[in-house]
Amino acid sequence: MFPAVSLRPRAAGWRALLLLALASASLPAAAQSMACGTYTQDDGHATLTIVSEAHGFIAGPYQATEQLRLARQDNILAMGNLSTGALENREFSDDDRTITGGYHDFHLERAAACKPVPDMVEGSCKANTSDCLEALPRAEPAQLHAWCSEGIEVACNTLYDHYQMEADRERPQLTGTEPVMPDMCREESPAYEADSCMAMVKVMAGELIGRSIMGLDKSRRAPLTAAQLDELTALCRQQQGETFCDKVADALWTGGRLQPSLDALQRSCAQRAEAYACTPAKALAPLSGLGAASLAAVPASALPCGRYEATSGLLSELRFVDTGLVEVPGLDTRLRARLQDGQIHIRRDVGSDFVLQPLANGNLAGIDRDHRYAYFVRKPAAADGSCTPPLAFVEIPMPLDCPTVGRRNGAEACCSDGKLLGCKVAGEARYKAEKWAASLPYFETLCSAGVREGCLAMAEVYAKTADPKIPQAMAALCAKDGKGTHVACDVDATRNWPALKAAATP
Numbered sequence: 001m002f003p004a005v006s007l008r009p010r011a012a013g014w015r016a017l018l019l020l021a022l023a024s025a026s027l028p029a030a031a032q033s034m035a036c037g038t039y040t041q042d043d044g045h046a047t048l049t050i051v052s053e054a055h056g057f058i059a060g061p062y063q064a065t066e067q068l069r070l071a072r073q074d075n076i077l078a079m080g081n082l083s084t085g086a087l088e089n090r091e092f093s094d095d096d097r098t099i100t101g102g103y104h105d106f107h108l109e110r111a112a113a114c115k116p117v118p119d120m121v122e123g124s125c126k127a128n129t130s131d132c133l134e135a136l137p138r139a140e141p142a143q144l145h146a147w148c149s150e151g152i153e154v155a156c157n158t159l160y161d162h163y164q165m166e167a168d169r170e171r172p173q174l175t176g177t178e179p180v181m182p183d184m185c186r187e188e189s190p191a192y193e194a195d196s197c198m199a200m201v202k203v204m205a206g207e208l209i210g211r212s213i214m215g216l217d218k219s220r221r222a223p224l225t226a227a228q229l230d231e232l233t234a235l236c237r238q239q240q241g242e243t244f245c246d247k248v249a250d251a252l253w254t255g256g257r258l259q260p261s262l263d264a265l266q267r268s269c270a271q272r273a274e275a276y277a278c279t280p281a282k283a284l285a286p287l288s289g290l291g292a293a294s295l296a297a298v299p300a301s302a303l304p305c306g307r308y309e310a311t312s313g314l315l316s317e318l319r320f321v322d323t324g325l326v327e328v329p330g331l332d333t334r335l336r337a338r339l340q341d342g343q344i345h346i347r348r349d350v351g352s353d354f355v356l357q358p359l360a361n362g363n364l365a366g367i368d369r370d371h372r373y374a375y376f377v378r379k380p381a382a383a384d385g386s387c388t389p390p391l392a393f394v395e396i397p398m399p400l401d402c403p404t405v406g407r408r409n410g411a412e413a414c415c416s417d418g419k420l421l422g423c424k425v426a427g428e429a430r431y432k433a434e435k436w437a438a439s440l441p442y443f444e445t446l447c448s449a450g451v452r453e454g455c456l457a458m459a460e461v462y463a464k465t466a467d468p469k470i471p472q473a474m475a476a477l478c479a480k481d482g483k484g485t486h487v488a489c490d491v492d493a494t495r496n497w498p499a500l501k502a503a504a505t506p
Contacts, residue, residue, distance in 0.1 A: 034072050035108075037111040046059065048099065056070050077092060082133075223251075233260050245264045246275070306319070310371070313366050313370065324389075354371060396451060398420065399421060405422060411426040423442045424451075427442030436465045
């Protein structure tokens with residue numbers, strides 16, 4: 001057990017230790033109690049270096065360097081981590097050859113004379129570490145900026161996180177495929193019925209939670225404002241913290257500022273050879289010579305046409321063809337692209353869209369999470385001409401229209417009455433029970449009504465049964481409106497029916 005030098009309440013114990021540390025700078029060397037030197041973590045993955053009576057750092061090949069504010073009282077080493085915000089006590093033992101506490105012990109590798117305590121401005125975060133780190137979660141951006149400028153990386157990271165959470169919160173909700181809240185779920189409506197609403201919401205909530213846990217809904221972070229990006233860029237250039245500059249590089253890339261993003265990546269990588277930022281920094285280094293104008297983001301007014309290649313990303317080669325179709329060579333896969341908010345969105349059946357940002361030089365930057373730092377270069381070919389424009393497909397969101405979905409045979413009754421949520425639940429129940437053929441009529445009803453999920457489910461049933469009637473039914477639904485814009489047309493055109501047939505259950 002540690003002696004009673006507690007950080008909780010943190011203020012009293014920590015302030016006392018800081019006073020000791022600050023006072024020690026003026027004491028003769030013989031009176032100094034800190035055991036300076038380099039200590040190796042017991043698993044060999046990190047070192048703790050105590051530089052002076054008041055500061056040190058933790059470093060290692062597998063982690064960013066963490067700056068520490070230190071103080072000692074008897075055998076207790078109080079540590080304020082200026083990179084993570086953690087406040088903790090550790091203990092010297094074995095004549096200062098071992099530091100214990102936390103998940104790992106540190107053992108003295110080589111002793112060193114303590115260097116002078118760096119000057120600390122009165123009222124600064126370094127001078128009042130306990131108060132500063134405890135106040136971080138509640139600090140306003142102006143205060144975080146000031147502490148970041150002082151060299152407190154956790155304040156820099158907190159400022160970035162504050163801006164990002166604010167942007168995500170204020171971003172308009174996506175529209176088009178989300179369920180519309182029914183009257184029975186609106187308290188102000190005469191049709192409000194709490195139990196029926198809850199039964200339907202549970203069906204959709206369970207599905208959404210499952211997708212989130214499996215990492216299928218990896219939506220992009222909202223872009224930061226121009227002023228915020230300018231501020232963070234300047235702070236990265238000033239502080240050059242590994243983790244902070246990595247975050248800034250991400251925000252700049254997402255915001256279409258590729259040249260400053262490359263600079264932030266290089267600054268992050270410069271702190272440690274094994275830093276996460278080093279992989280994209282090295283891969284994208286040749287782009288630094290292109291200039292900011294060439295790499296400037298431009299709003300997309302039309303879909304690309306032709307072949308594009310990248311050296312990183314989930315998909316490294318894309319071929320844009322007619323009506324917005326995107327072929328993925330080597331995977332026998334076809335996807336569908338569309339224009340949205342000046343960017344190119346490529347839909348996939350499971351998970352969030354792939355998103356590409358057109359650049360002034362005609363190339364594309366991947367800005368979704370699966371293509372972060374992917375730089376797609378256009379590869380001209382004689383066969384590449386002009387592509388026909390994309391189609392706008394007609395689809396509807398899954399309605400929450402079955403109040404009896406939680407009752408026995410309630411879903412089937414709803415579907416018979418034309419309520420589509422019942423068709424979804426009834427079809428999925430049979431599909432999960434491996435009653436493929438029995439699930440098909442329910443999914444076909446959904447698809448016919450314009451619910452994409454139903455059309456996709458029909459294809460999944462085909463992958464289990466290879467029933468030739470399923471592609472025929474899909475084609476018939478597509479042809480029904482005579483315009484080729486029914487959602488079944490999109491699903492049909494982006495299926496690899498031969499591959500699905502080959503995968504069918506024997």
